[in-house]
Amino acid sequence: QRGFDHGEIESRWQHEWADAGTFHIPDDADDPTYVLGMFPYTSGELHMGHVRNYTITDAYARYRKMRGEDVLHPIGWDSFGLPAENAAIERDTNPRDWTMQCIETMREQMRAMGFGYDWEREIATCEPEYFQWNQWLFTRLYEEGLVHREASEVNWCPSCETVLADEQVEGDAELCWRCDTPVETRELDQWFWGITEYADELADDIERLGGWPDNVRQMQENWIGRQPGARLEFDVGEARSASEDSSGDEPREYGPVEVFTTRIDTIYGATFFALAPGHPISEELAAENEEVRQFVEEEADPEGDEPKGVKTDLTATNPATGEEIPVFVADFVLSDVGTGALMGVPSHDDRDHAFASDQGVDIVPVVAPSPDDVPDVSEAAYTDDGVLVNSGDYSGTESAAAREELTRDIDSATDHVQYRLRDWGISRQRYWGTPIPVVNCDDCGPVMVPDEQLPVELPEFVQTTGNPLDEATEWKETTCPDCGGEATRETDTMDTFVDSSWYFLRYVSPDDDEAPFDVERANEWMPVDQYVGGIEHAVMHLLYSRFVTKAIADMELLEHREPFENLVTQGMVLADGEKMSKSKGNGVSPLAIVEEYGADTARLFTMQAARPERDFDWSETGVQSAYGFLQRLHETVEAFVESSPDGEADATADYVAREIDATVASAHESYEALTFTEALRETRDLVGLLRQYREHTDPDAETFERGLSVAVRLLAPVAPHVAEELWATLGHEEFVAEASFPEPAGDVSDAERERQLVENTREDVRNIVDVAGIEDPERVTIVVAPAWKHRALDIAVESDAPNVIGEIMGDEDLRSKGDEA
Ligand code: ANZ
Numbered sequence: 001q002r003g004f005d006h007g008e009i010e011s012r013w014q015h016e017w018a019d020a021g022t023f024h025i026p027d028d029a030d031d032p033t034y035v036l037g038m039f040p041y042t043s044g045e046l047h048m049g050h051v052r053n054y055t056i057t058d059a060y061a062r063y064r065k066m067r068g069e070d071v072l073h074p075i076g077w078d079s080f081g082l083p084a085e086n087a088a089i090e091r092d093t094n095p096r097d098w099t100m101q102c103i104e105t106m107r108e109q110m111r112a113m114g115f116g117y118d119w120e121r122e123i124a125t126c127e128p129e130y131f132q133w134n135q136w137l138f139t140r141l142y143e144e145g146l147v148h149r150e151a152s153e154v155n156w157c158p159s160c161e162t163v164l165a166d167e168q169v170e171g172d173a174e175l176c177w178r179c180d181t182p183v184e185t186r187e188l189d190q191w192f193w194g195i196t197e198y199a200d201e202l203a204d205d206i207e208r209l210g211g212w213p214d215n216v217r218q219m220q221e222n223w224i225g226r227q228p229g230a231r232l233e234f235d236v237g238e239a240r241s242a243s244e245d246s247s248g249d250e251p252r253e254y255g256p257v258e259v260f261t262t263r264i265d266t267i268y269g270a271t272f273f274a275l276a277p278g279h280p281i282s283e284e285l286a287a288e289n290e291e292v293r294q295f296v297e298e299e300a301d302p303e304g305d306e307p308k309g310v311k312t313d314l315t316a317t318n319p320a321t322g323e324e325i326p327v328f329v330a331d332f333v334l335s336d337v338g339t340g341a342l343m344g345v346p347s348h349d350d351r352d353h354a355f356a357s358d359q360g361v362d363i364v365p366v367v368a369p370s371p372d373d374v375p376d377v378s379e380a381a382y383t384d385d386g387v388l389v390n391s392g393d394y395s396g397t398e399s400a401a402a403r404e405e406l407t408r409d410i411d412s413a414t415d416h417v418q419y420r421l422r423d424w425g426i427s428r429q430r431y432w433g434t435p436i437p438v439v440n441c442d443d444c445g446p447v448m449v450p451d452e453q454l455p456v457e458l459p460e461f462v463q464t465t466g467n468p469l470d471e472a473t474e475w476k477e478t479t480c481p482d483c484g485g486e487a488t489r490e491t492d493t494m495d496t497f498v499d500s501s502w503y504f505l506r507y508v509s510p511d512d513d514e515a516p517f518d519v520e521r522a523n524e525w526m527p528v529d530q531y532v533g534g535i536e537h538a539v540m541h542l543l544y545s546r547f548v549t550k551a552i553a554d555m556e557l558l559e560h561r562e563p564f565e566n567l568v569t570q571g572m573v574l575a576d577g578e579k580m581s582k583s584k585g586n587g588v589s590p591l592a593i594v595e596e597y598g599a600d601t602a603r604l605f606t607m608q609a610a611r612p613e614r615d616f617d618w619s620e621t622g623v624q625s626a627y628g629f630l631q632r633l634h635e636t637v638e639a640f641v642e643s644s645p646d647g648e649a650d651a652t653a654d655y656v657a658r659e660i661d662a663t664v665a666s667a668h669e670s671y672e673a674l675t676f677t678e679a680l681r682e683t684r685d686l687v688g689l690l691r692q693y694r695e696h697t698d699p700d701a702e703t704f705e706r707g708l709s710v711a712v713r714l715l716a717p718v719a720p721h722v723a724e725e726l727w728a729t730l731g732h733e734e735f736v737a738e739a740s741f742p743e744p745a746g747d748v749s750d751a752e753r754e755r756q757l758v759e760n761t762r763e764d765v766r767n768i769v770d771v772a773g774i775e776d777p778e779r780v781t782i783v784v785a786p787a788w789k790h791r792a793l794d795i796a797v798e799s800d801a802p803n804v805i806g807e808i809m810g811d812e813d814l815r816s817k818g819d820e821a
């Protein structure tokens with residue numbers, strides 16, 4: 001039977017909080033803490049992933065608030081983007097109306113979850129009040145030389161009819177991240193933001209992100225892909241034999257061709273040279289040579305497992321050995337990496353080895369573990385550093401030293417650091433995004449729209465297969481801000497990752513119409529103390545935000561160079577082991593759960609099911625168990641208040657009191673580390689103990705009340721509505737949301753606290769032995785609560801009665817054994 005009406009309780013407390021402005025945060029905070037969940041994309045409804053993400057964030061924000069800090073905990077809407085455009089077309093409406101409707105719905109659902117947001121700071125990226133600052137940022141970055149336009153090959157999704165960033169192309173099959181259509185390439189004029197200018201700093205500072213998960217840091221590092229090495233040139237020309245055969249003319253010279261290598265120490269083993277199919281020389285050869293043409297146009301497959309290529313009539317001169325080595329056009333050489341050409345060292349590189357074995361190229365070992373232990377490289381490459389062999393004057397030199405010496409000694413060689421990171425292509429040929437604030441003038445070229453003309457708003461939406469901005473003739477035709485002549489507006493809009501690359505700054509002064517954010521306040525609130533979101537943002541969003549933060553810092557608008565101090569990437573909510581999702585039809589609607597069991601139950605279940613970073617399976621029994629616990633706690637508090645017990649402050653009360661202290665101490669640590677599962681387990685155990693205490697005897701009111709007060713407050717961050725209700729029942733006037741979180745007694749160290757607990761427990765054991773008049777303590781069995789497991793072990797080891805055994809079992813067992821004793 002239901003003990004309380006969760007619907008009534010939840011809506012009542014939500015209104016109380018709103019009326020009292022409980023979560024409103026003043027601009028001038030004394031003790032600022034910034035807790036942020038990645039803002040949701042306005043997809044239409046909250047799903048379980050949202051519930052989990054925002055409950056983690058909310059529970060942590062509430063915890064910090066109860067500890068007396070001023071917690072900035074805002075929410076907003078990531079509301080531009082292709083899905084809204086597609087949804088609008090499907091529903092025969094326009095993206096704005098669709099998006100606004102999504103926001104309404106999702107806002108109501110968030111309120112129903114009881115998230116403690118400062119709603120006065122709500123932002124939506126599709127509003128001109130927000131996106132004008134994207135345009136402002138574009139202009140500032142342009143002035144800093146961090147924006148450029150370039151005709152470049154782009155990933156093109158033929159179904160979405162849009163350009164995709166590299167990060168939006170998924171898997172070896174290169175599918176569109178939204179619609180799974182195979183992606184094609186196209187050549188287009190694109191706007192780029194110069195993230196590569198910050199490649200070094202972005203890579204260096206990963207070390208400082210100690211509060212981030214290792215895997216995210218690793219992914220960022222890989223994405224940046226910093227490789228120190230060297231560039232050097234090989235002379236390439238037609239082999240003598242080839243030219244004599246064909247014409248008798250002088251052999252054709254292609255001049256010096258540059259390569260990038262991370263292993264110049266292996267240059268004496270460079271027995272072939274390879275060009276990317278897109279290299280200018282390959283293209284030239286393809287025009288004259290059918291075999292090369294066929295390879296370049298038809299056979300080359302950069303994704304293939306086996307490296308493939310064709311031998312050309314050219315040779316390259318190895319600048320170290322002076323030898324002429326064969327030149328191939330090969331598909332494992334990528335056009336957009338390094339220089340699009342490489343020196344092949346089959347003896348020390350796996351891919352080169354596979355290629356050379358296939359093509360019958362020489363394989364000469366030039367690096368060895370030691371000079372008299374030259375590896376057999378006929379079957380596999382030796383890829384470690386070592387000592388040079390077969391390398392002329394350099395034989396006997398260690399790899400690292402040889403790299404320095406060879407880079408110095410070879411004329412054309414220079415140190416060069418290569419990155420995998422490319423500049424950030426922000427142009428999108430779609431409607432629902434921030435218009436790029438540029439006017440294209442025949443005479444002046446691209447001209448930035450002056451600040452006072454911002455925002456450049458969107459024209460009316462029209463349905464087309466292409467880019468609606470292109471067809472908005474009236475909107476498009478304008479005058480050049482520089483010369484006043486006829487000109488047209490840029491019709492690209494910005495990647496929505498621009499919106500999210502700085503939104504965390506907007507929350508500090510969301511209504512500012514003079515600047516994107518208030519500099520002074522941003523300096524106080526930033527960096528975000530705790531950021532929470534999905535692992536899918538490990539690269540794009542988190543890297544772009546880091547870049548933009550650094551660029552803004554360099555404009556002297558921010559004193560911080562990293563946006564997010566601590567990061568939790570929450571795991572997925574699964575259903576039968578699969579990601580829960582609407583499209584898979586295995587989703588459980590948060591609304592239905594809130595309806596049936598209440599928001600507190602949904603929150604409690606998701607927090608006790610697993611640590612934030614782990615995946616977990618949705619479980620109806622788990623939901624019911626959370627619900628049952630809230631009911632039991634409710635009953636315990638009500639019954640306590642009604643029956644006003646007046647038992648004695650005896651040894652049992654002391655024991656309960658120590659359990660309360662132990663619970664506080666460990667719950668405290670768990671909240672601090674966001675491991676809510678443990679805090680909640682301790683809290684449940686405490687409530688279980690209180691209920692046993694109550695059944696066992698008439699409890700000491702003071703101890704019992706303290707236990708309840710602790711349990712209610714420990715639960716308050718996760719199940720805030722029930723906690724408010726019970727806190728009021730216990731006679732408190734203030735909100736539990738504003739009550740102080742239970743603090744561990746005294747300023748004792750963990751070790752000291754543990755020592756005292758062990759001592760107290762030993763004392764308990766002696767008392768029991770005494771009271772029961774047991775003659776032979778060595779044969780006593782001690783039954784302890786689960787939370788006492790480790791202490792029981794300590795006692796078993798240290799106790800005067802060495803055979804005391806700690807037996808670990810559940811509550812029910814404990815009671816029956818207790819009775820027997
Ligand atoms: C010679 C060499 C010897 C290399 C050796 C490596 C090991 P990784 O392999 O990730 O460290 N490279 C250069 N340009 C390339 C291109 N356009 N496409 C594909 N590969 C290219 O990346 C660095 C190495 O990638 C470079 O160092 C080069 O091969 C190859 F024992 O040069 B190395």
Ligand code: ZN
Nearest residue numbers: 441444480483
């Ligand atoms: Zn002009």
